[in-house]
Amino acid sequence: MRRPFFAVLALALSPSSPAAAAVADAFPRYPIDNVPLVLLENAHAVVRTDEQTLTVKSVGRTVETVRRAVTILDEAGADHATQLVYYDQFHTVSYLRGTVYNADGKAVRQLRAADIHDYSLSDGFSLANDVRGKAADLRQPTYPYTVEYEYEVESSNPLFYCSWRPQEQEQLAVESASFRVLTPRELPLRYQEQRLPAGVAVEHSQQGTTEVYQWEVRNLVAVEEENDAPPLAELTPAVLTAPTAFEVQGHAGTLTSWQTLGQWTYDLNAGRDELPAAVKARIAALVQGVADERTRIRKVYEFLQANTRYISIQLGIGGWQTFPAAAVAASGYGDCKALTNYCKALLQAADVKSYCALVLADEPDIRTEFPSNQFNHVVLCVPLTKAAKADTVWLECTSQTTAFNYMGSFTGNRHALLLTPTGGKLIRTPRYGANENRRERRADLYLDAQGNATATIRTLRTGLEQDNFSQLFHNLPPAEQKKKVADALPFANFSITKFGLTPGPAAPVPSMVESLGLTLPSFAAPSGKRIFLSANLLSRWSALPAAVGERRADIQLENAFAYSDTVRIHVPAGLKPESLPAPVKLTTAFGTYSSQVQALPDGTLQYVRQLRMPVTRFARTEYAGYVEFRRKISTADKAQVVFVKTDS
Incomplete structure (x- = not known):
């Protein structure tokens, strides 16, 4: 599709x-x-x-x-x-x-x-x-x-x-x-x-x-x-x-509602989900003895990912009508329609009912109030009928690496048209909010008396925050992954001494873990007996310009997220903190922010920053308030710790 x-x-x-x-x-x-x-x-x-x-x-x-x-x-x-x-x-x-x-x-x-x-x-x-x-x-x-x-x-x-x-x-x-x-x-x-x-x-x-x-x-x-x-x-x-x-091409339809559009698409593809007997037997053996419905679906999805690959077919009516499931079973490839239809047939062989769903991928959501063909992709929707609690599993059938039951930024947080025997029905794909889209970073920064530094950093990204890094991990060799990460670092002078990008622990949404070792020459600026250091290593936000004239557009915050940074600053003998930034706490409709630097009993300093933003939309008249919110964050993110050299 x-x-x-x-x-x-x-x-x-x-x-x-x-x-x-x-x-x-x-x-x-x-x-x-x-x-x-x-x-x-x-x-x-x-x-x-x-x-x-x-x-x-x-x-x-x-x-x-x-x-x-x-x-x-x-x-x-x-x-x-x-x-x-x-x-x-x-x-x-x-x-x-x-x-x-x-x-x-x-x-x-x-x-x-x-x-x-x-x-x-x-x-x-x-x-x-x-x-x-x-x-x-x-x-x-x-x-x-x-x-x-x-x-x-x-x-x-x-x-x-x-x-x-x-x-x-x-x-x-x-x-x-x-x-x-x-x-x-x-x-x-x-x-x-x-x-x-x-x-x-x-x-x-x-x-x-x-x-x-x-x-x-x-x-x-x-x-x-x-x-x-x-x-x-x-x-x-x-x-x-x-x-x-x-x-x-001889296939007539009406387009007066989502129901009629879905009916035409369903009828166009009906009867094309028959599997060879050998494939049915293989799936039956795969799920034999597995009573849990979600586990059965996962096994079938993993079978699909291991045995097929995505290749688009765009010839005539093939833009809307799928290859038969038997053809995919024989060749091992198909486009989004064919692979989704094939997965549907595999699940049917595993005694699990599912439905293809049209979706507008990688673009803003469809205009739900205007039924029309606005779609460019097909995914699979699997309602859980035997679970104790009603739930739905969503499957991206074109990828060998997308996590089970994860839509991500490509097809998540939007509407889809479910294709059923009685026509189309608009439903929502999974929504990913701040609890799912997290970035949690912990760093140890080791400072010397001349202002040079080294750092070890571990960053956990989950949900939409990990999508780009998952693509790096699956599509590029480690050397190119390292280069992409290095190009995004905000330092003028640095070298990477350690790098690793690995999948994170199993969870409802996928995650990626980035491990970094850095050498940072002249990281802290010396001035006489003092050294000035920004405790915020990697999460500085910039301020926004004020509107020139009257703001025309609303404020749209597309993705909700939650960021957490903890930096432990290890100070050498001969330096002591002279001035710490004042704590900052902001609570607004646009989001919440806090940052604080504390001296710990072991002589280290600890910087903690928290930022949580919603997915929402504000009237254009609120832009001045949003600019002020961003300005305060930018100021707090640039605040410096001042160290003074002692005689010892």
Whole structure:
């Protein structure tokens, strides 16, 4: 179910007609002097016009046309002049055209057929992928200039209608943009408007038996992404669209609810979970005598991980219909649909019922209020029916290393569409909060009289905090793991004398343990008889800038976590602490923080820092308070211990 990955450069074009070129030469099209000054502020590019039209021809065919002109103001906006349009057996490019205009609006170049390059858009892990792209590069050495593109794509896959996002990047202004949808009366459009400017609404009309929907925006000033804000896509205007009925390669369906979308997907894959008798017998022997349901599931999952590997298959209807389980049993490979379906069949052989679930992986959660195909991945949901307490096990079937019953940052903390014989049902994947996402660090710092230091550090990371380190451990050799960790250390001068990265103890969520030995020359700054040392070794937070003007976006804290640091500072003879930082304790809606340095009876100092943050969202009017919270943390994290040299 994973869609092919390809970078969006945008579109590529073939030559305009000679007549069109002559008209362009005679009449300046996009002179820079015509751009309102307000649109040039904080902008690297300005969309002069963007006309997007979706025409629904039938339940199984759509046509999308686009004409878009962008004035590129500087090098940072040059990507708007490189373009790509993709196609596959469902999509056909009807035409492509392109023109470059100088600052005065005079046409200086037409895109030629020879300039268009055709590429396979293989994602690097697909065994078979029929997605290709036509790409062109119309960047110019002198700014400003304008690039105009036109293209048309016919599609026989109306499961996906296009969406309209006229301002999809930061520091991009929009002078004029419009979106039209034409659809037969018997195929009414489903749409959702998001963050449209005041006074902008759909214009709905009829042309004979055709329903026409149209939106238009003008003079959208450039926006910049703000600290700890939601993704830009949640802040700029958009219109999302979806069909009410569709047909893909003879498979008809309706899309009026999550139930109907799930029903179509379930029916498309029904009956493809039959296993060879030998595999059934092997699974029966594997779980023989195992009464505990969770243990039976774990054994089957470990069998799956040991005997299969992930390879994507993206050919036609194969984007949605799985390979039969028997084919996976024979080959040992499959994509996310095939491996999940195979695991479902294996569990069925172990007398455990499970359900495939569609999910939007590695991206923000779906828009639950707008049923549509927003998914790119499939996982397995296993309700425990024989346990004393109701529970659910979730399985990521594409990985040989993902822990049992762990979704992580890839598919956790979001909604999934459960596929059942009676249709789709929205449910939530596991949520990982501060109790699961922990980082616990203990360090011993040994200081000498000249301010040099050595340190031994042990860091335990759990839940989402360990995801990246688990990837390092499983995908890179130790030398490269060490380099990645070294690159992230905040010291100007250091060497690693010891390094280890290992899985942590068994727990409900996985963990990783990092062991470090460090040599830190000139770590503490000397000044006469005194030495200044920051007790916070590795967990310093930076302050945030105050908002320039009015804050536009809410504050979004995506992942909850709990950090704990304990540093024991071993002081040599001839040094004694002269001044310790005052204890700090902060309790706010944004989170809680505390730090303290204490002298212990054995002559060492102990620094303890605690930070706990929720996953939540605050109104933009709270930003000043959040900035102050971060400022106080930053100040406390930089506080120094002052040592003075004694005569002894």
